[in-house]
Amino acid sequence: MKKNKNKISRLAVSLLALVMLVFAFDSGWRITHQLDNEDYIVEEGKFVSRGGIPDSLTLVSDTNPEATSPVAVADPGCTSKAVTKDDIFKGRLVPYRGDMPVIADMSESRVNLAEYKNDCYSTLGVDFPLTKDAADGLNAMMQDYSSTTGLTDFAIYGTENTLTGYGSPCPVPFSENKAGNTVDLAIVGLYGIIQYDGGDEEAWVIQNCTNYGYVLRYPQNKNAVTGEGYYPWHLRFVGHPHALVMGANNMCLEEYVKFLQGFTKDAPFECNVGARTYEIYSVPSMGDVTYISVPLSGNYEISGDGSAGYIITIEK
Secondary structure, three states, rough: OOOHHHHHHHHHHHHHHHHHHHHHHHHHHHHHHOOHHHHHEEEEEEEEEEEOOOOOOOOOOOOOOOOOOOOEEOOOEEEEEEEHHHHHHHHOOOOOOOOOOOOOOOOOEEHHHHHOOOOEEOOOHOOOOOOOOHHHHHHHHHHHHHHHOOOOOEEEOOOOOOOOOOOOOOOOOOOOOOOOOOOEEEEEEEEEEEEEEOHHHHHHHHHHHHHOEEEOOOOOOOHHHHOOOOOOEEEEEEOOOOHHHHHHHHOHHHHHHHOOOOOOOOOOOEEEEOOEEEEEEEEOOOOEEEEEEEEOEEEOHHHHHHHHEEEEEEEE
């Protein structure tokens, strides 16, 4: 009986020693293999930093309790930019029409075209505000038009505040002018100012404007899509690469925006302009605030699409 008791005692001691050994090993492993994720906790399913954040990861706090957008975790080399519902109606690609609100993007610098223009065209007045990029494109286009045709007969009749109505060479008003990236053209004729009809030698502008970032906002045979007739005197600056893509595919602005809504960040539309490569895709609005992943390099543009979200253009 005594021998059995000794065996049981030795077995109990051995088991206790084994448990202590396992515990010690586990504690040592945890200490020597501790990971950086001690700097993060999870609250309601979201990562929240309580220490340093790795350079390749950006965490955005959801400061708007009403927003339905998830907190964005940016890709390496990216950060997150917050846009609002109002931004859906702001940007170069918004196809303003009807009672859609027109919101000028005041982050774009502006110039007075009457003072900024070159000698290859004229302005019929002294106050013609226009975004600088649009003005640069217009100057380059008119310089090449004059060099090609020998003419300097174009005049800017209006930008943000075009005088329309009976007797005007630009008789139809457009609310999109308030965005600051449109020009309304007229011709300086022998007997005064006449309407630009898109014909004769002046047709060069219609045929080549996409090379300078401009599109004919209301082209021929697109009235069923745009809701407007043919107005060759009204040009809209959308920039590159958009103008070139629209021109090459005979798309009006409404058709182009709808086309881009079919692309995502994971499957973007890609195009090249010379040595430059662009990726373009859409991000749907998620409510009051939407977080969009954008490059830290800053080589991107965000434009509203006027209906459902935002169009992102990235120069690679």
